[in-house]
Amino acid sequence: MYIIIKKILQSSMSSPNRVRWVFDCENWFPSKNEWSHAFRSIQSEEKERIGRFVFKRDAKSSIIGQLMIMKYLSETACVPWSNIKIKRDTNNKPFIEDCNLNFNVSHDESLVVFAGEKNTSVGVDIMRNHYKGGKSLSEFFRLMHRNFSLKEWDYINNGTEKQKINTFYRFWCLKESYVKAIGTGLTINLRNVCFVPKQDLKKNDFVTDTELYVNNEVMHNWVFHEYLYHDYTITVCLNRNIHPIEFKMLSFNELIYNAEYITEDDENYCNIFMAKENQPK
Ligand SMILES: CC(C)(COP(=O)(O)OP(=O)(O)OC[C@H]1O[C@@H](n2cnc3c(N)ncnc32)[C@H](O)[C@@H]1OP(=O)(O)O)[C@@H](O)C(=O)NCCC(=O)NCCS
Structure with missing residues (x-):
């Protein structure tokens, strides 16, 4: 019993630098407006990469991962959303320079998960x-x-x-x-x-x-x-x-509530996404 209470207390005492998020794409059917809001809030090279996915399902997972990274950095490093510059290393791992915040994303089927940590x-x-x-x-x-x-x-x-x-x-x-x-x-x-x-x-x-x-x-x-x-x-x-912390389920509104537009609107990009099949048959 003592161990269980200790674990619950530890997980509720997590520092704001330490986050675990999960998003369920299964129940997210972005309207044109929502899709536009999402892709305008990520960097242009990521927007181009996500535009190349054949299926909606993969584009949705990947954009959610990008929004999670932006949200984490803007909230934790206190950098305005539009000033964040995510880079990729030679093995394609996203990172930001000169910062002790680390993060990683994974997706499988409908779920996207994110872990953010400081100094590790x-x-x-x-x-x-x-x-x-x-x-x-x-x-x-x-x-x-x-x-x-x-x-x-x-x-x-x-x-x-x-x-x-x-x-x-x-x-x-x-x-x-x-x-x-x-x-x-x-x-x-x-x-x-x-x-x-x-x-x-x-x-x-x-x-x-x-x-x-x-x-x-x-x-x-x-x-x-x-x-x-x-x-x-x-x-x-x-x-x-370091002790484990619970994953918190995010809604799309929580994900983008402090998002700022980085790129211009792009009707054609929206239309192409809306016309895609969700997943292979
Ligand atoms: C990293 C890797 C193991 C991910 O495998 P996966 O199970 O398909 O994917 P996951 O859903 O768990 O994770 C994907 C996310 O991890 C991150 N990622 C990509 N490369 C990464 C790396 N080398 N290390 C850590 N994280 C990485 C990205 O955020 C990626 O999301 P995105 O594709 O939407 O940008 C696999 O892609 C790999 O081995 N890559 C390295 C080698 C490589 O492909 N190099 C290409 C050079 S361009």
Whole structure:
């Protein structure tokens, strides 16, 4: 009981530099006006990139991620929205210069998640615990096998099919959150990034004691906050031992309430978006 109360208190005492947000695109059907509001509030190069998505679903997730970054920086660094300049490094990771605020975004299916932190690298990854590949699960596992150590694979390959899928996504989120925190993305050999869980994930609680080994050496300076959020797994990776905080669901209005326009209106851009299919059939 004491531990549960302590966790609740800690999560409600989060500093404003530390945020966890989630947005559900499933219930967001932007009107032309809303879409215009969203794309006028992000940088022009991001607007162009998002314009190239074939499906609405992907454009929506990506623009929400951009708005989350802008909101976090404008509120936390106290920089006016229109003065923020997000850059991308050589591995495509968004960052801002000369600032100790770090952030990361992930999307899967309808959810977009964001983690913001001060003075610590942060990576976040979300996966829905639901196999959606075109191949059979055994073929998918055969192809993915090379990204895991033997010990990890033993852990994954246990229990019912559903349990295997859930455990697979748990390990995948751990690995991706780490490669996103260090910024390399999937350019490094994931087999050398190994995790040793100490307990199963549970609903309505965090798991924070999973250990990371890189090239067989334990990395005590990296901490993983693992969450089960409805039927999604979310993992936040940090290089500071700091307590986990709850994810807060944002509405579109909360996301843009202090947004400022950065680019001109663009009727054609709006029309192209409105005409797109939501997702592949
Ligand atoms: C980073 C990476 C692991 C993300 O994989 P994913 O599961 O498809 O995507 P997620 O939804 O979890 O995260 C995507 C978000 O992470 C961020 N991101 C992109 N690259 C990143 C990186 N190298 N490190 C950390 N975060 C990154 C972006 O905000 C991105 O959102 P956006 O595409 O809307 O801008 C994968 O894209 C990768 O390995 N990239 C690095 C290698 C690469 O592609 N380099 C290209 C050079 S141009």
